[in-house]
Amino acid sequence: MKRSSDTPLAEPKERRRLCEAASLTQAQLAERLGVRDETVRTWESxxxxxxxxxxxxxxxxLASLEQGGDSLKESLKAEEKALVTVRLGEPADEGAGAGKGTVSPEPARFAQAPPTPPGAEDRPYLTPAQAFDAxxxxCAPALVRQTYLLTGRRELARESVERAFQLAWDRWPEVARDPEPAGWVRAAAHEWALSPWHRFRPRYHKPEPPPANDADRVLLDTLLRLPPPQRRTLLLYDGVGLDLPETAAETEASTPAAAHRLMHxxxxxxxxxxxxxxxxxxxERLAEVASAERLRAAKPDEVREGSERRARFWTxxxxxxxxxxxxxxxxxxxxAPTHYxxxxxxxxxxxxxxxxxxxxxxxxxERRLRAKLRKELLHGPERLTPRAE
Known part of the structure; x- marks a missing residue:
């Protein structure tokens, strides 16, 4: 394999150090380079x-980070301030897109922040409920469409996503510190959707109406004919866009096994x-089939309330x-007896x-005596009366 050596790069450890020194998150780095967050993680690892x-x-x-330019730091602070403003639910500029604040949040944003030390910059932190809602x-709209491709059932897709987020809210300290909270929820939703116990539920005995488009119907039927492990691997690699090691880790398989599943x-x-x-x-076709269905997820406050009700019930x-x-x-x-x-x-x-x-x-x-006694039993009270002889 020929290694690209057009432009020299520092070691991965040095790249991470430069980004941390400049307070540059992986999401911001990916946005500046025009790539996905997963790609930046593979570069830094x-x-x-x-x-x-x-x-x-x-x-x-990286060269600009090493020189420590003031203009870069100022732009990063401005982006971070705008990102926190949108996430906190404050009114954003009218020219900004509706989904601009929905980039993949970092784990520190979802954890309860410690008190700001004296003299440090006053930065707003999200509460657990706000972080969960963000x-x-x-994740929820795209995850419902992914689960629909995985199961072919609209109601089961919505239920799986809702149960996954209820579990995430129940274990929020663990999810908030996870390096990939979106992947944590996605894995939980896929596990619930592919559970074999759904076949015993009466509500899922009847098939749902197929897609209206013939091409979409054929593609969905082809996906549902695949074994669940192959279907999930194909969805994660070709649908979601994960690389092979991440797909193998999420499906709890080795990388060669995930590669064979994808190939088949x-x-x-x-x-x-x-x-x-x-x-x-x-x-592209997977995205079109998933987007053709009008799949709506529940509101985040309803999911949190459902998780809390379930926790109260089991408690x-x-x-x-x-x-x-x-x-x-x-x-x-x-x-019990007190003595032996x-x-x-x-x-x-x-x-x-x-x-x-x-x-x-x-x-x-003896037989004559038995017959006599049986005959006199019919007149029992007379036998009790004393006789004068």
């Missing part, structure tokens, strides 16, 4: 190296739809079960008394 114009722009930006507004999935799609053998065209159920267990234990202790009672010993043979034998056949005299 050393797994991949930029090429061509991206390499030149990356090297020029993550939900950024592409072959199956190309066998039925030869025009989609190009990955770029397949990516009260655990308390009720504990109380019932304590009551049963107390009743058992109260009714030895068992009754077997009987002993008494001298002079013949042992009891099993009953044998009755004699003629």
């Amino acid at each position: 050393g797994r991949k190296a930029p090429r061509g114009r991206k390499r030149e722009a990356y090297a020029k930006l 993550l939900y507004a950024f 999935a592409r072959e199956a799609v190309a066998a039925r739809l030869p025009e989609l053998s190009d990955p770029e065209l397949l990516h 009260r159920s655990a308390i009720a079960f504990t109380v019932a267990l304590i009551g049963t234990t107390a009743l058992t202790l109260h009714t 009672e030895p068992p009754v010993p077997p009987g002993e043979t008494v001298r002079g008394v013949p042992p009891r034998v099993a009953p044998g056949p009755l004699s003629e005299k």
